Amino acid sequence: MVDPKAQHSPNIVLRRIQPSDLEVLERIHGELFPIRYESEFFHNVVNGRDIIAWGAVDRSRPGSQNDELIGFITARVVSARESEIGDLLRYDSSSIEQVLVYILTLGVVKAYRNHGIATELIQEVINYASSILTCRGVYLHVIAYNDRAIRLYKTMSFKCVRRLQNFYYIKGQHYDSYLFVHYVNGGRSPWSPLEIVTTVAMYVRSLFKSLAIRLWKREEKKLSRWPKCKETSGLLTTQNKRLLTIESAGCQYV
Numbered sequence: 147m148v149d150p151k152a153q154h155s156p157n158i159v160l161r162r163i164q165p166s167d168l169e170v171l172e173r174i175h176g177e178l179f180p181i182r183y184e185s186e187f188f189h190n191v192v193n194g195r196d197i198i199a200w201g202a203v204d205r206s207r208p209g210s211q212n213d214e215l216i217g218f219i220t221a222r223v224v225s226a227r228e229s230e231i232g233d234l235l236r237y238d239s240s241s242i243e244q245v246l247v248y249i250l251t252l253g254v255v256k257a258y259r260n261h262g263i264a265t266e267l268i269q270e271v272i273n274y275a276s277s278i279l280t281c282r283g284v285y286l287h288v289i290a291y292n293d294r295a296i297r298l299y300k301t302m303s304f305k306c307v308r309r310l311q312n313f314y315y316i317k318g319q320h321y322d323s324y325l326f327v328h329y330v331n332g333g334r335s336p337w338s339p340l341e342i343v344t345t346v347a348m349y350v351r352s353l354f355k356s357l358a359i360r361l362w363k364r365e366e367k368k369l370s371r372w373p374k375c376k377e378t379s380g381l382l383t384t385q386n387k388r389l390l391t392i393e394s395a396g397c398q399y400v
């Protein structure tokens with residue numbers, strides 16, 4: 147593997163993954179992940195069958211290496227309702243089906259880490275997701291001990307929404323997973339527990355306030371009517387008639 151620090155400054159370019167990437171893509175996945183992926187997965191990635199994928203290459207490398215993958219991201223568009231996070235999304239009233247982009251794999255070879263390549267790859271997926279009007283977010287699973295990746299997702303405004311017990315089974319051992327979401331196009335869940343409590347509290351407060359105002363007005367009316375009646379008894383009938391007319395017009399009984 148070429149060390150980019152030993153050469154002149156790397157010239158990192160992102161491009162879509164293509165059939166000629168098959169061999170390198172499979173090799174890097176094997177080096178970076180403890181999970182084995184089936185050959186069919188790689189064929190689907192490079193041929194764009196139901197999967198969208200970007201690769202990073204270093205154009206400053208010599209010869210054909212200047213187009214060899216040094217990083218990748220693979221993702222799939224899924225139905226929001228059928229996804230694991232369908233319940234966390236804000237749905238609009240239209241009947242148009244909403245979707246999400248699910249990140250399947252992400253990796254950068256060791257020699258090229260901490261150059262912002264994964265950040266760029268994730269940003270590419272976020273931009274893609276944002277360009278789909280019916281898309282509400284980008285989500286992914288990450289193994290609970292992968293602190294480096296978790297820090298990266300948090301930096302990129304992904305929110306941890308779930309911890310899934312024993313999600314992964316690797317070499318005879320179970321591992322938990324975190325589910326991270328980056329909302330796009332206003333897909334954020336409208337009702338977090340804090341929002342529910344705040345909204346209910348505000349509603350109850352305004353209800354009490356309007357009840358108090360009504361009671362206070364009624365009391366004020368009572369107080370202001372009787373002294374007038376006493377003082378100007380001759381006008382009582384006329385005044386009450388006018389009052390009745392106004393009230394009944396409001397109630398629409400006549």
Ligand SMILES: CC(C)(COP(=O)(O)OP(=O)(O)OC[C@H]1O[C@@H](n2cnc3c(N)ncnc32)[C@H](O)[C@@H]1OP(=O)(O)O)[C@@H](O)C(=O)NCCC(=O)NCCS
Nearest residue numbers: 178252253254259260261262263264265288294295297298
């Ligand atoms: C996780 C992984 C993809 C990160 O790749 P990366 O290219 O090193 O990530 P980035 O360079 O974008 O970000 C890493 C750090 O470099 C910093 N960085 C970003 N741009 C930078 C730049 N131009 N120069 C220097 N550092 C930069 C980031 O802020 C980040 O800092 P942090 O660790 O404090 O959050 C990589 O470590 C990897 O492939 N790991 C093995 C596979 C894996 O775990 N995949 C994720 C599965 S969910």
